[in-house]
Amino acid sequence: MATPQDLKAAGAIPRRLFFYNGGVLRQRRLRAILNAAGHEPRLGWPGPEDGVMVWGRSPYAARGERVAARHGLPLIRLEDAFLRSVHPGRTGDPPLGLLIDPLGVHFDSAQPSMIERMLATERLDDHAVLARARDGIARLRAAHLSKYNDFDPTLPVPEPGYVLVIDQIRGDASITHGGANEAIFREMLAYARIENPGARIVIKTHPETHAGHRPGHYGRGDCDANTEILDAPVSPWALLEGAIAVYTVSSLMGYEAILAGHKPRVFGQPFYTSWGLTQDENPVPRRERKLTRAQIFAVSHILAPTWFDPCRGRLCSFEEAVDQLEAETRTFREDRLGYVAGGMSLWKRPHLRRIFGRHGPLRFSETPDPARPFLYWASRITPEVEKNNPIRVEDGFLRSRGLGAELVPPLSLVTDRQGIYYDPRRPSDLEALISQEMPPGGRLRAERLIAQLTEARLTKYNLGGAPPGLPEGHRILVPGQVEDDASIRWGAGETCTNAMLLARVREDNPDAIIIFKPHPDVEAGLRPGAISDEDALRFADLILRDADTASLIAAVDEVWTITSGLGFEALLRGKKVTTLGAPFYAGWGLTRDLGPAPQRRTTRPDLLQLAHAALIAYPRYFDPASGLPCPPEVALDRLANGPAPNRGPLNRAGSKLQGVFASYAWLWRRQR
Incomplete structure (x- = not known):
């Protein structure tokens, strides 16, 4: 099937395209799309190998039309693709794609356009493309795009x-x-x-x-x-x-x-x-x-447009363009009224403003405003705050290349109107997403995301190096946790400390090779939960502090945990997981549960449903390079290939001070 790239290769669309409309100079995204497609937008006088581009049938198109006619040059008409942006173009919102047409323009019936020519002459019998078209139609309808x-x-x-x-x-x-x-x-x-x-x-x-x-x-x-x-x-x-x-x-x-x-x-x-x-x-x-319907959609949305990924600055597929538009549209729909935000640490506020303040004002205050939603950091909510029906905010499951306790900003956050994912005492939005049917295209997208995660060896924090050689035998990985963490306080059963966890694992697995990995926040001295090497080695065979989590999961046979997110990361990699608490991924039939999993989790989703809910539907992602909302695939790419976060002395000092306050709060709660 012929595409705009085929037309370019055949010489129908020249590399250098001259324009005579000042709007092209103002529209950076437009030039970026053309450059990514292999064209050079130019001002000046074209040569015999060049072309002239105009915007559709705009009033200013006549200037370029005259130049092209006078010199017998190809005339290329540009128009927005049929999925454009959140707001109309006159608001300044740039497009996600273009129709670069050497024949005409799609809405001008006086002569065939590129879309009409493709509809009339292409075979349109490629089963893979038609399946993409049917999925695309269903996805646009389901997401209201x-x-x-x-x-x-x-x-x-x-x-x-x-x-x-x-x-x-x-x-x-x-x-x-x-x-x-x-x-x-x-x-x-x-x-x-x-x-x-x-x-x-x-x-x-x-x-x-x-x-x-x-x-x-x-x-x-x-x-x-x-x-x-x-x-x-x-x-x-x-x-x-x-x-x-x-x-x-x-x-x-x-x-x-x-x-x-x-x-x-x-x-x-x-x-x-x-x-x-x-x-x-x-x-x-x-x-x-x-x-x-599938044939006409295959041309109009998949084959004819030139789609652009504004985060990574490259051409992309129709599906990737939908991923991006979905992320940007979700941000507008959720944030357009603005917010009042409470319970937010000072260091987090600039990042929160960039993420939640794109379409409406974000004001930090402990006093809610009836006219705006009330955001609140989930772990800081008190019974008094609860009366104001706050929207809970927390880090997502693909967070950063560094620790939150070290003040490394997140690439993903979750918002939850019902509860929060680590509090099993009440339902959460994540539970609802896990329980419901996936949207069109969701299974394939989740499958690809898991494969991408596994191949890139990415986890929540992405710290550490390759693990050393491990002893032969049945290996069980036991991740340490922060003992005053809300997921422990609210989701643990009788086993609620790292020492108790190690003892239980050894009791049930006397012949196994038990590997204990202390929590990085605890190891950094920022949060409580430390256990001495002497006490840990009473039950564990090895203590691995700096090993890369993804490599370690790959090297073991199973994972035992109270509520650690590492258990979810192990599930994604096909490992057997035993839980002694009630993390969000327990109670669905995917784990061996020895703890108090909520009885309300009665549905039986498969791993792809769990992954889609937790990694795609529940979190919101932010691309620090472009400053745009982005889909999880972009965030994953940044974690795999982006530069490590730059932490200055103020970050390190602030994280230590935060750790001191957290330790005092933990001791105070235990004494009570």
Whole structure:
């Protein structure tokens, strides 16, 4: 199947592309995408081997069109890909992908575009590509992703059973170059009423109209007893779900109606009409082929666009672009109201502001604001704070290359409205995610992420070197824990100290090779839980302090733990795990549980479901290089290949002081 890269290789798209629009100079992302695709955007006068690029059919395109015509050079038209960004382009949000078209532009029906040529001539019978297309459609619907995504998928839509009429902004190029005009919108509404007598009609305004940027074609004067205008920023997928018929001129939402299972009535000539998937008032005669939803989506979203990874600064696949858009959209939807944040250490605040303050104000205070969600560091919540229904915040399971107690900032954080993953006394959002069915494409994504983690030998903190040679025999790894840790205080059973854990492991495994790995925070003198070598070696055969966790897990046969996250890391690597407490991964049938696992964990997920919930759906990731929200795959890449964190003397001094306070608090609790 021909792709934009094939066209470039064939010489249809020259390497150097000259432009005559100042907007290209202002749009750094646009230039980055072109550079990544092997092109050089240039100002000046083109040579015989060069091309001219213009933006679609914009008013400024005529300058480049004249230069290309005068010198007989290829004219390349650029347009945003169909998954663009959180906000519309006029807000300054850069695109995630481009359509780099040497033939035309997708919304101009006067001549075939690259997308139309591919739809008309490619075989479109590659089973792997079509499977990706079907998964992609399902994923966009499940995640409520569209071209622009600054809507609220939780907002209610009208009761099902309405006829949906889709408005567009006046003067849009897809109307003027798509065989339509303003009068068509009046005709379309009349058709909707005539063909659906007595039915409720919902007119959906364009996002830029209800945001106040540009007017549409309908107003309150177009309403009657059965007609209403919906200008709320609702999910287009939720709106399409309740429609019994869909009417459009050339809106991209008309294409989404096809993907949602409708056969929309189309009055213009958009790229998706006349392929047998629409009812066409104004068909394009040259489009004679009949296509499936998967075939048209394979072209529009997988084969034709040039997708870009803004974190790693390279071209990427459609699926990787969705990963990124999903991360950015989640950040907007959760953070757009801003927050009040309490219980946050001073050193964490700049990082928290970068992560949670991208779309709304983040104010640090112990006093909640009824108008904004209340974030609170989970381990610091008191009964008094609990009365304010805080959203709990904690480090994620892929955290950093260094310790939180040493003030190394995290790449991932979790937020939880019900509880927190290490507190088994109450349900958590993570428990709910583990219990529910994975979204489309989730199994494959989790499988690849586990493989990537294993290959890169990554764990939560990523410290230490290769382990020494280990004695032959059945090897059991026993990870030490911080003894005042909340997961121990709330999730341990009778076995609640490192000494008790080692004694129990030896009692149940008298002939095993027991390897004790003290917790790095304890070893650093930052948290309580130290056990002398003499006491530890009463039960353990070896004490390994600085060994790399991933290498150590690979070298043992099983892991025994109270509640350590290392048990989860061992599960991901196929190791047998025995728990003596109630960590988040216990009680689901994946571990041997000797501790008090909650009885409410009745479902039986497999390892991929657990991994998807804990590593993909539950945490939020932040890329320190680009400053963007990112998917876990990018965070993993940073942990595997990025530079080690730079800890100055203030970090080291602050971490020691924090450790002193933590030790005093631990002793005070024990004395009580």
